[in-house]
Amino acid sequence: MQPPPFAEILPSGSVVTEVVPRSGGSLHTVHEVRRAGADPLIVKQYADRWRAQQRKEVHVYRLAAGVAGVPQVVHADDERATTVLTLIRGKPMWEHELEPAAVRAAYRRMGEFLAALHRISLPAYGHLTTEIVDPVADNVTYVRRIFARQLDEFLAAGGRRDLHDAVARRVAADEEAYAACTGAVLCHNDLHEGNVLIDDEGTVAGFIDVENAVAADPMTDLAKTLQFDPEESPEKRAALFEGYGPLPPYGPERIALYRLYHALELWTWFTSIGETARLPGLVNSLLRA
Numbered sequence: 001m002q003p004p005p006f007a008e009i010l011p012s013g014s015v016v017t018e019v020v021p022r023s024g025g026s027l028h029t030v031h032e033v034r035r036a037g038a039d040p041l042i043v044k045q046y047a048d049r050w051r052a053q054q055r056k057e058v059h060v061y062r063l064a065a066g067v068a069g070v071p072q073v074v075h076a077d078d079e080r081a082t083t084v085l086t087l088i089r090g091k092p093m094w095e096h097e098l099e100p101a102a103v104r105a106a107y108r109r110m111g112e113f114l115a116a117l118h119r120i121s122l123p124a125y126g127h128l129t130t131e132i133v134d135p136v137a138d139n140v141t142y143v144r145r146i147f148a149r150q151l152d153e154f155l156a157a158g159g160r161r162d163l164h165d166a167v168a169r170r171v172a173a174d175e176e177a178y179a180a181c182t183g184a185v186l187c188h189n190d191l192h193e194g195n196v197l198i199d200d201e202g203t204v205a206g207f208i209d210v211e212n213a214v215a216a217d218p219m220t221d222l223a224k225t226l227q228f229d230p231e232e233s234p235e236k237r238a239a240l241f242e243g244y245g246p247l248p249p250y251g252p253e254r255i256a257l258y259r260l261y262h263a264l265e266l267w268t269w270f271t272s273i274g275e276t277a278r279l280p281g282l283v284n285s286l287l288r289a
Contacts, residue, residue, distance in 0.1 A: 088206035090197030111243025223258035
């Protein structure tokens, strides 16, 4: 993939002084474009097969434009599958060696970020692209649907039948809890330490990677952040909840249920890529069902 034609997509008058490759991935290449007398920008160019993901990213960042710490879309070129974003300075949290107080502060800020994001209401539940795909009006229908699909994928990947059946029973038994969610919101659905940028002073600079965003119960976001912590740190959990603020009705019960969903999802994903180190911990999570 060739670097994008920066001069044609940058703001008028931009004088490029340096182009620095940044970490990307299988979906896109990323460059930091430094400019004379202006803030640097991030330019992301997606592979042709991932053009839909580029359009989703633009849509979600624009939905979240009023949330502090989110990159702003400067320009989106659908023809070139290229997006220009404001630069958030910093490195992923997991690349820093932070003092315990800084870790707690980061998790409080993560909670504040999720609370702000969850004030963005969406009209239905469902997978998010530039619209809500196969939308459903109520959380009961949505939760049944996503668990049924994920449980099927878990079995197909070689997951244990007894765990499958236990989780299915838990979904049926907890309907009163997830029925308490009365409206879908914008959920990041991937808020872990790799997507939290920390600056040189050790404080949170911002949040990235909205490619998994969904329209769902806000408690699914808290559940996924907790599920990504293999150490089950009570300090991180307390700080996250402190930043988030009061939970809604049946909040703890909904979080516990969605953690099972994320454990199924992560077990299936890690199995598919041959990453076995975290599988025992995820099985332990599923045993709680």
